[in-house]
Structure formats: structure tokens, C-alpha cells
Amino acid sequence: MRTEEKYLKEINRLxxxxxxxxxxxxxxxxxAQMYQTxxxxxxxxxxxxFTPGGNARAASASKMESLN
Incomplete structure (x- = not known):
């Protein structure tokens, strides 16, 4: 899922x-660690x-595929 930058900035601030x-x-x-993570x-x-159940490589590969 990709969110517009203006919304993402507010989400990150919150x-x-x-x-x-x-x-x-x-x-x-x-x-506390669980809540934060x-x-x-x-x-x-x-x-x-991030892909639930995946790892950073899988998320990156998925992101790259969507760009092609």
C-alpha cells in the first residue's frame, strides 16, 4: 500500500x-517494545x-516489481 506524502508526514508525526x-x-x-514495533x-x-509475514527483502522485491 502506498499513501500520499502529505498524509504520510502527518502519520509519521503522530x-x-x-x-x-x-x-x-x-x-x-x-x-512497550511490542506496542512500538x-x-x-x-x-x-x-x-x-513492509509486508506482513515477509521480510525487508520481500517488501523491496515487491516494491521493485510494482515499478516495472
């Missing part, structure tokens, strides 16, 4: 606020940089 809130919370370290992966998916 992600940074969310990550800060999670890191300042009373969550246990592993729980999942939200980062979601934003990467929105930007076409």
Missing part, C-alpha cells in the same frame, strides 16, 4: 508522539515498506 507516550508509560519493557510496522506498511 507516530512519533505515540512512541514517546509508550516509552514514558508504565508498561513493562517487552510490552507493531505501530512502526503498520506505518511502514502504509508506506509500502
Amino acid at each position: 507516530l512519533q508522539l505515540y512512541l514517546k507516550e509508550v516509552s514514558e508509560s508504565n508498561l513493562k519493557p517487552l510490552s 507493531q505501530s512502526i510496522n503498520f506505518v511502514r506498511w502504509i508506506n509500502g515498506e
